Amino acid sequence: MSTPFPFTAVVGMDDLRLALLLNAVSPAVGGVLVRGEKGTAKSTAVRALSALMPEVDVVAGCRFSCDPASPDPRCPDGPHESGPGTPRPARMVELPVGASEDRLVGALDIERALSEGVKAFEPGLLADAHRGVLYVDEVNLLHDHLVDLLLDAAAMGASYVEREGVSVRHAARFLLVGTMNPEEGELRPQLLDRFGLTVEVAASREPESRVEVVRRRLAYDDDPAGFAARWAGEETALRERIVTARALLPEVRLGDAALLQIAATCAAFEVDGMRADIVMARTATALAAWAGRTDVLAEDVRQAALLALPHRRRRNPFDAPGLDEDKLDDTLEEFKGEDDDPEPDGPGDGGGPGDGGGGPAPDSGSDAPEDSGSGEGDAPGESPRPGTGGPGGGEQAAVQAGEPYRTKTLSVPGLGEGAAGRRSRARTEHGRTTGSRRPRGALTKLHLAATVQAAAPHQRARGRSGTGLVIRKDDLRQATREGREGNLVLFVVDASGSMAAKRRMSAVKGAVLSLLLDAYQRRDKVGLVTFRGKDAEVALPPTSSVDAAAARLESLPTGGRTPLAAGLLKAHDVLRVERLRDPARRPLLVVVTDGRATGGADPVALAARAARLHASEGTASVVVDCESGIVRLGLAGTLAGDLEGTCITLDELRADSIAGLVRDVQGAQGAHGTQGVQGNRRRAA
Structure with missing residues (x-):
């Protein structure tokens, strides 16, 4: 060793x-x-x-x-008798x-x-x-x-x-x-x-x-x-x-004043459940024992809060961990009790690395979500400037995303063999057993009943004697199991001038943020491609860090023409590389756009050809239609038809929408054009 x-x-x-x-x-x-x-x-x-x-x-x-001293009565190696060990x-x-x-x-x-x-x-x-x-x-x-x-x-x-x-x-x-x-x-x-x-x-x-x-x-x-x-x-x-310190620990007294400070601190930071209170109490007690004291002081409670609460106060995955130390100090001061003795009564109060007396931990974050560097720019951006929705439109500053919400379940059709996750059906090493087969290569999950069943008819011919079965390699059966897999969710977001209205872009960002939250919960990889002006760019290569995707989305500016074909082609390049890098992980393409295509000789035809390229490779696709207003052109639905995918509106994306449909991408396979997409909208999963 x-x-x-x-x-x-x-x-x-x-x-x-x-x-x-x-x-x-x-x-x-x-x-x-x-x-x-x-x-x-x-x-x-x-x-x-x-x-x-x-x-x-x-x-x-x-x-x-x-x-x-206290053996487990249900120990598989037991029963044991108490005694020296x-x-x-x-x-x-x-x-x-x-x-x-x-x-x-x-x-x-x-x-x-x-x-x-x-x-x-x-x-x-x-x-x-x-x-x-x-x-x-x-x-x-x-x-x-x-x-x-x-x-x-x-x-x-x-x-x-x-x-x-x-x-x-x-x-x-x-x-x-x-x-x-x-x-x-x-x-x-x-x-x-x-x-x-x-x-x-x-x-x-x-x-x-x-x-x-x-x-x-x-x-x-x-x-x-x-x-x-x-x-x-x-x-x-x-x-x-x-x-x-271990020997002193049972003698440490956690007074009512310290307990009140612990409870008030957990309540002030709105942590869920009571585990935080219990952990803080145990940590403060251990801090006192480590410092050689038998009483828990306010400094112990403060240090315990800095260690036990930052990861518990996160309300969603996009919140930065950390505590507002000014708020913590105000809470401790407000609930300071009379029995809180500021004078230490034992050794070990001096500073030094890791001895509990060197002061609070450094601030690991802020109480508010981090500024993503977007520059906000909300004040002058109530509506797009003239020309931003068409050729040569100007660039708008980034706007904040709307409040995230629970989205409908989007999944890839068929049965995959990708990484473990919670989105699409897949053959996995873990999950419910659905049958058995002869192993291909090394045996990893034995189906015991099927193996015994395969070997049983041959026992007499093999001269079996005694209690053991005579098993040969041909008898072995591999268990086939079905579970859920994580996918690569690649977002292609239209950031052109036609999307630049502040209210609309806020709703679009809120929708993408909601889908990112869903991807986090389902253990997906995510990537982000944006297109506007003359070209498209990979804002975030495929990664497991949903936080990074949310930060890039927050700082996304808008304006200019709508190079839809460039966005789809850039997404195709990303997926081609990812198929080589991680061939078992199936992709889900989520295009967020109003369907418009401008710029170039024939932008609509170019976009249609780029979409059919994805369809020819079997990429599962969803188009989130961001078109608004009384008169609608239905261009997003046409795009969904070219992609052989499905089309949903921003309102339909919500899990609690009036439509009440749980949508699967499979419902759109074989659907072409606006008519097929609209039929998919009406069909309940």
Whole structure:
């Protein structure tokens, strides 16, 4: 086993180190989510924590790490009798992003089941992590089915396995630590709330600090053991301080004044549920124990709020995490109680990296959504200037998007084999079992019943004796399963002069923002192509970061001609590259336009040919018709016919619209022209 980088040798990142140490003192805090850009030593700091965790006593020979003082009565390796146990280091178990469900929760031991005819359970990573740390690097990229299993285990403190004739329950209480780069997409809110604390990390901009980071890293890479030996004294002292704080923790008093401040703070920031209050209380208590005190002070409550609330106050995925510290201070001052003693009554109040006394964490965001740099420009833009809707129209400043709303479900027809997600039907490794087949290549999901059924008629001919089945390779059957996949949703947005009216563009941006929110919830990749003036541009290459797409949309200016063909051709280029890069992920083209095409010799014919190019390659398409007014030309419907897709209006896009239809792209396959599209509008899914 390689020598881990010493925790005390990590440069800076006081908030991260403090959050990890508080969880080491009190695992009930509930773990840490570490958010930050790539290359900021997030994983290094987390892995270094394992060497500081105190040892745990386990029942000898128990694969599920039962506590000998209070063994689990339902342990699969039990029953155990209370008594002295065997000490061992606390484990840090890493969950790979691409892990299988069997590897996480465990499964039937197929080899023993087929050869010996017995039901034997093979534990998974949740069993290994019991009473230790479960670490997930790039946790935001974790597949949905694994997220669901983690949520269940974290909520119940146990893992339940009901599959393939196996019924097992075992304890699974672990410290959940995850790292993520927000540029690669956000976490589902349910999992986000399961992390007790969150910290934002970023590389230092101070040259001296960066030099020290490089110097220490090079020294470690040259001689890991020697480097660790030079920090052994600091590591030992920190480990002893953790043990001392753990021993003091039961004696810490959380007074009524501190509890009132905690409750008032959570209410002031409008966090959902009561988990935030509980986590803040546990964190403030751990902070007091870490500082060597037996009373929780206002400074502990403040620090606890900065660690426990930023990720919980987000109202939607496009809100920046963070707290308004002025509002926090005002709330704490307003609800300051009489028993809040400003004088510390124990050692450890001095400053220092990660010791709880070095002041609040840096502000990780603002309380209001970030300005995307659009420049707003709303005051002079009540209506487009003369000529903006036609040739040579001027450019309008960006306008704010309308309020997002829940949209109808748009999906790709057929059965795909793409990445796990929540949009379209797909053959997946996880989902409901729909049948079996002979394996093509390596066997990944055994269909046990089908395998036994295939082997059963041949047992006498194969000379079977005893309880085990005689299984041959030809008998093996692969389970076929159906679930949902994530798609590549490529938005092609008309930003020309005909769309430049402030009210209309606000509604269009609100619609696209709503679709982006839907894409976030369904685990899609998204891309953004815009067209106006003389050409089209890729405003955002396909990415998993919906936040980035929302920011580009917010700053989108409008004006000029309507090069619709250029937008469609640019989208075709993007999809062609993505098919080579990720061939299993099926695309969904969403064109947001009023259907007009201007500029060039024959813009309408060019747009029709570009649309038919998408149709010839089987790209599923939706046209969101933005045309308004009493007289309507129906050009968006014609475009949808050329795309062999479907056409919906902005009003119909809403899930709660009067039409009340749940629309599937499949309904438009084979529909051509305006007449076919209008027929699709009338047909309920």
